[in-house]
Amino acid sequence: MSIGLTHILQFHHLVDAIQACGGQKTADGRRYRTGGGILWCILKARDPNAYREIMKKGKEFESSGRLLERYGLEQTMEGIGG
Numbered sequence: 001m002s003i004g005l006t007h008i009l010q011f012h013h014l015v016d017a018i019q020a021c022g023g024q025k026t027a028d029g030r031r032y033r034t035g036g037g038i039l040w041c042i043l044k045a046r047d048p049n050a051y052r053e054i055m056k057k058g059k060e061f062e063s064s065g066r067l068l069e070r071y072g073l074e075q076t077m078e079g080i081g082g
Contacts, residue, residue: 003043003047003050003054007047011039011042011043011046012039014038014042015035015038015039015042018038019035019038023038024037024038024041
């Protein structure tokens with residue numbers, strides 16, 4: 001994965017420009033994307049391999065249970081059968 005700070009700053013400037021020009025609608029056209037949504041869209045279009053790698057790592061992190069541990073939710077989830 002080759003997304004560095006320079007690329008992220010460039011993407012951030014693109015997000016600002018898109019929002020300044022009225023924003024970007026979602027695929028169904030019902031609402032506008034948030035700044036983060038626009039950033040993910042740019043990343044997916046510019047560097048699909050990096051996008052896939054980030055999504056893969058995110059899913060691995062979520063499934064590992066570390067997310068629950070980080071926020072002290074493991075006891076809560078056990079209590080509701082999760």
